[in-house]
Amino acid sequence: MQKLSAVNDFVVKFANVNGSGSASANQLFAKSILRMGIPIASRNIFPSNIQGLPTWFEVRVSGEGHLGRRGGVDMAVAMNPQTWDRDIAELEPGGYLVYDSTKPLPRSRFREDITVLGVPLTEMCNARYTDARQRQLFKNIMYVGALSSLLGIDPAAVEQLLTEQYRGKEKLAASNREAFHMGRDWARANLPEIGLRLEPADKVGNRIYVEGNAAAALGAVYGGATVCAWYPITPSTSLAEAFERYCRRFRTDPDGRKRYAIVQAEDELASIGIVIGASWNGARAFTATSGPGISLMQEFVGLSYFAEIPAVIFDVQRAGPSTGMPTRTQQSDVLSAAYASHGDTKHVLLLPEDPRECFEFGAAAFDLADRLQTTIFVLLDLDIGMNDWLCEPFAWDDAKRMDRGKVMTAEMLEAGTTFGRYLDVDGDGIPYRTYPGTHPSKGAFFTRGTSRDRFAKYTEQGAAYVDNMQRLLRKFETAKSLVPAPIERKASRTTPYGVIYYGSTSAAMREALVGLEQDGVHLDALRIRAFPFPEDVSRFIEAHETVFVVEQNRDAQLRTLITTECGIDPARLVPILHYDGTPITARFIRAAIGRQASSLDVVPLRKTVP
Amino acid sequence: MSYLKPTLHHPKLPTNALGLTRRDYEGSISTLCAGCGHDSISAAIVQAVWELSIPPHRVAKLSGIGCSSKTPDYFLGASHGFNSVHGRMPSVLTGANLANRELIYLGVSGDGDSASIGLGQFAHLMRRGVNMTYIVENNGVYGLTKGQFSATSDKGSKAKKGAVNTDEPIDLVALALELGATYVARSFSGDKDQLVPLIKGALTHQGVAFIDCISPCVAFNNHEGSTKSYDYVREHNEAVNRLDVFFDRTPITASYAPGEVTEVTQHDGSLLRMRKLHEDHDPTDRVAALNYLARHKAMGEIVTGLLYIDPHPEDLHDHLGTVATPLNRLDDAALCPGSAALEKINAALR
Ligand SMILES: Cc1ncc(C[n+]2csc(CCOP(=O)(O)OP(=O)(O)O)c2C)c(N)n1
Ligand code: SF4
Ligand SMILES: [Mg+2]
Numbered sequence: 001m002q003k004l005s006a007v008n009d010f011v012v013k014f015a016n017v018n019g020s021g022s023a024s025a026n027q028l029f030a031k032s033i034l035r036m037g038i039p040i041a042s043r044n045i046f047p048s049n050i051q052g053l054p055t056w057f058e059v060r061v062s063g064e065g066h067l068g069r070r071g072g073v074d075m076a077v078a079m080n081p082q083t084w085d086r087d088i089a090e091l092e093p094g095g096y097l098v099y100d101s102t103k104p105l106p107r108s109r110f111r112e113d114i115t116v117l118g119v120p121l122t123e124m125c126n127a128r129y130t131d132a133r134q135r136q137l138f139k140n141i142m143y144v145g146a147l148s149s150l151l152g153i154d155p156a157a158v159e160q161l162l163t164e165q166y167r168g169k170e171k172l173a174a175s176n177r178e179a180f181h182m183g184r185d186w187a188r189a190n191l192p193e194i195g196l197r198l199e200p201a202d203k204v205g206n207r208i209y210v211e212g213n214a215a216a217a218l219g220a221v222y223g224g225a226t227v228c229a230w231y232p233i234t235p236s237t238s239l240a241e242a243f244e245r246y247c248r249r250f251r252t253d254p255d256g257r258k259r260y261a262i263v264q265a266e267d268e269l270a271s272i273g274i275v276i277g278a279s280w281n282g283a284r285a286f287t288a289t290s291g292p293g294i295s296l297m298q299e300f301v302g303l304s305y306f307a308e309i310p311a312v313i314f315d316v317q318r319a320g321p322s323t324g325m326p327t328r329t330q331q332s333d334v335l336s337a338a339y340a341s342h343g344d345t346k347h348v349l350l351l352p353e354d355p356r357e358c359f360e361f362g363a364a365a366f367d368l369a370d371r372l373q374t375t376i377f378v379l380l381d382l383d384i385g386m387n388d389w390l391c392e393p394f395a396w397d398d399a400k401r402m403d404r405g406k407v408m409t410a411e412m413l414e415a416g417t418t419f420g421r422y423l424d425v426d427g428d429g430i431p432y433r434t435y436p437g438t439h440p441s442k443g444a445f446f447t448r449g450t451s452r453d454r455f456a457k458y459t460e461q462g463a464a465y466v467d468n469m470q471r472l473l474r475k476f477e478t479a480k481s482l483v484p485a486p487i488e489r490k491a492s493r494t495t496p497y498g499v500i501y502y503g504s505t506s507a508a509m510r511e512a513l514v515g516l517e518q519d520g521v522h523l524d525a526l527r528i529r530a531f532p533f534p535e536d537v538s539r540f541i542e543a544h545e546t547v548f549v550v551e552q553n554r555d556a557q558l559r560t561l562i563t564t565e566c567g568i569d570p571a572r573l574v575p576i577l578h579y580d581g582t583p584i585t586a587r588f589i590r591a592a593i594g595r596q597a598s599s600l601d602v603v604p605l606r607k608t609v610p
Numbered sequence: 611m612s613y614l615k616p617t618l619h620h621p622k623l624p625t626n627a628l629g630l631t632r633r634d635y636e637g638s639i640s641t642l643c644a645g646c647g648h649d650s651i652s653a654a655i656v657q658a659v660w661e662l663s664i665p666p667h668r669v670a671k672l673s674g675i676g677c678s679s680k681t682p683d684y685f686l687g688a689s690h691g692f693n694s695v696h697g698r699m700p701s702v703l704t705g706a707n708l709a710n711r712e713l714i715y716l717g718v719s720g721d722g723d724s725a726s727i728g729l730g731q732f733a734h735l736m737r738r739g740v741n742m743t744y745i746v747e748n749n750g751v752y753g754l755t756k757g758q759f760s761a762t763s764d765k766g767s768k769a770k771k772g773a774v775n776t777d778e779p780i781d782l783v784a785l786a787l788e789l790g791a792t793y794v795a796r797s798f799s800g801d802k803d804q805l806v807p808l809i810k811g812a813l814t815h816q817g818v819a820f821i822d823c824i825s826p827c828v829a830f831n832n833h834e835g836s837t838k839s840y841d842y843v844r845e846h847n848e849a850v851n852r853l854d855v856f857f858d859r860t861p862i863t864a865s866y867a868p869g870e871v872t873e874v875t876q877h878d879g880s881l882l883r884m885r886k887l888h889e890d891h892d893p894t895d896r897v898a899a900l901n902y903l904a905r906h907k908a909m910g911e912i913v914t915g916l917l918y919i920d921p922h923p924e925d926l927h928d929h930l931g932t933v934a935t936p937l938n939r940l941d942d943a944a945l946c947p948g949s950a951a952l953e954k955i956n957a958a959l960r
Contacts, residue, residue: 034960206956206960207960208956208959208960209959209960210959218955221945221946221947222946222947222952224940224942224945224946226709226937226938226940226945227705227708227709227937229701229705250947250951251944251945253933256931257931257932257933257934258930258931258932258933259932259933259937259940259944259945260932260937261708261927261930261932261937262930263704263708263738263926263930265701265734266730266731266733266734267730269698269701269731270698270700270701270704270730270731270734271701272701273694273695273698273700273701273702273704273705273731274701274702274704274705274708275705276694276702276705277672277692277694277701277702277703277704277705277706277707277708277709278705278706278708278709278937278938279705279709280692280702280705280706280709281670281705281706281709281710281713281938282709282710282938283705283708283709283710283937283938285705285708285709299695300695300698303694303695393956393959394952394955394956395949395952396946396948396949396952397949398948398949401942402941402942402945402946434690435690435710435938436667436670436689436690436706436710436713437667437668437670437690437710437712437713438667439667440665440666440667440688441667441688444667444687444688444689444690444691445690445691446682446683446690446691446692446693447690447691447692447693447694448692448693449693458638458683
């Protein structure tokens, strides 16, 4: 058997039982590697409907800094007997299995081509602790201890993390340290050396490790959101919860009163209704949801479009309706968000690539919503939203002020400024609005759908309708210059081929581009960050013969949006699609583009096999 | 089309404490059918807000969709209005109220809007205690879509074309009582003397105030066999009390027989004085109100008047613990934690 051997480049997967306290131990493992200056990418995997509630936590160690999912498992830490067979089956040949060896298992339960590393975790815990909860919790810390010995984790990093975590609770810190060292010492005395090693590096810098939902929620706090209405749905729930947490910390007056309001609504219709009502009345408001919620919100989103009321919707995308695959990731709401509702509508989409952009776009969404007086979708997905990602630190310019857009004040009305709620005074398609209660006799209007003229007076005349629809198109044009521009990354040499990607695909895409270059496939790459598409997108496509569009959905939704909105021949855009619910990998992209490239004669066939 | 009324004031029109006449509280000319009950309710709203001397622009009027929901265009022309989507006024109004707790919120809806498509939102708004006045203009049909039964149509009542309703009706008053509304009344569009004070009491109430106002639809539900026609309601109307709203301790006048008056002082200082018409009804006892309603419904009576009031209501802002300043007036300094706080967050994420 050829044992796997690698330094700072492998995948460890933990198989746990939900609620067993494993999450904080796994977090400790992950963060201690970061503290050694080695980049990691970690992902929670948690099916919603299997008995016993198994969960997995996958850590990709990548000295090269690749943050996408790699695929394959080099070391399994199998702590859940229920999923044992499948956890063992998943291991790469030559891989390593760490397990609780307290109860002897027949040889038939293992594989011949892996290295088995048994640690009597339960036995050690039962000997040391009497309390059932402690036995359970410290078992987790003990396996981190054992792993630290096997992989070469710096114990000082672990101790430091424990000190930080249990600041002010010295007893807890001490008992955690003890359990860690018990596991570590036992492994040192009893386990062989293995081929996977960690070596301190300097590749993390000042980056932070955070989940996208929390980052987006923090963005909403910095963006000045005061009203949040939501209905629980995986994978968006932790966004609303994080908003509450940050608000409690930053928005509580000394007397305990809150500078925010959070309503857990009765459903998504009410959530978006509350958001629209609050925004109509001049507060910044948002909801967080996922695909099924977007479906329910359709009518209101249309109202926001036509009545021109700001709204921010964080859509943390997941797969499928109903029972569906709520715990799996996809980019499958692109079209339903872009064209949400009835009548001719289109909406602004922001497409963050990582938590750092979730924060940035999360804050910017509120300026855009006020400026454009319409719904802004921020499309996260489960992969970004619910996993901790290594990303650039959050940044904020204290000179920045909220852009409340075109709001006519009592002073302006008093001075005799003409107010037409749907009057395009500046040629950018954006009219002025007034907040309710502004002026005793001027500026009031009656908000309704499309049946009104430029001065918000009721009319069903066709010409007034068309006039308004044309202005809405002008406004959408204006949006192109306000949304985040796409970012281009040139290939190392001139090439007629390009690739377009967005959102959580970025990490895997960047890694795939490196691999593809090695395969002789050179691609200019454009990361799209928003819809409507700025002119750069059409220009990029026109500058290339063929452009691959990499997405995590079945129907090539962004490609459809591009061909429709930019008037591009679909034949120029080759879809590369991943939609099994797991995060896309560089291996997948490299192979899929490689195959396509060889059929397009981009490179000779033999070179495309990685 | 809608038309603006000429704003020429008759010099002798009476004015309120703000020096405004009733005309200052009117809106566009109604486009509803002549004789529609909804128009009488609009007139009662104008009267009530004028009598209370509320500056019109301090009222926000919101509605769903239906003939009833069109009416906010026909009163309080200087107020912001929002004709939202069918059955969803409650959520939009909840959001508006969260954004600015200083305005007075008036929600107008229909029986289809609130008892059918919007029943869920109706229920949850009541539960949350949003500080507002919620008026359902109840005609027992879908007026705007031309006469289908609504969920408040009585069992056995006949549609204009002869069909008989076989479903149980929803009594929104009973529901509102059940769900925690703190001011619950029923009235009739044809009884302005009863309706205007009930609206005044609701507008001054600092919690969720609900008025189910029976409002005949002359186009589709005013025929024989209907239980929401002018004739039927007049015959079966049983008022429990007569309400007057005062802002000072006006002495009890001769029109009240001694011992027959229930007085309630609301949080804002307004004094509600109810002349009892039924000995066995106590408007401050929620359970008793529910019982009373059920008993009299069994007798075939339409009970009207102020059925229940909690003089010390809590509202959603109390529950949430929000600041006194309206959320829509908080500035960057109050909302944005700034870069130093962000640095601390960054540090904790390494
Ligand atoms: C989502 C939706 N479904 C259906 C309609 C059509 N619709 C308009 S008004 C109405 C019924 C209104 O009835 P009610 O609330 O009782 O008002 P009324 O006209 O009787 O005053 C319906 C079904 C709509 N506007 N929106
Ligand atoms: S149809 Fe009925 S409810 Fe509608 S305006 Fe006419 S009378 Fe009123
Ligand atoms: Mg009706």
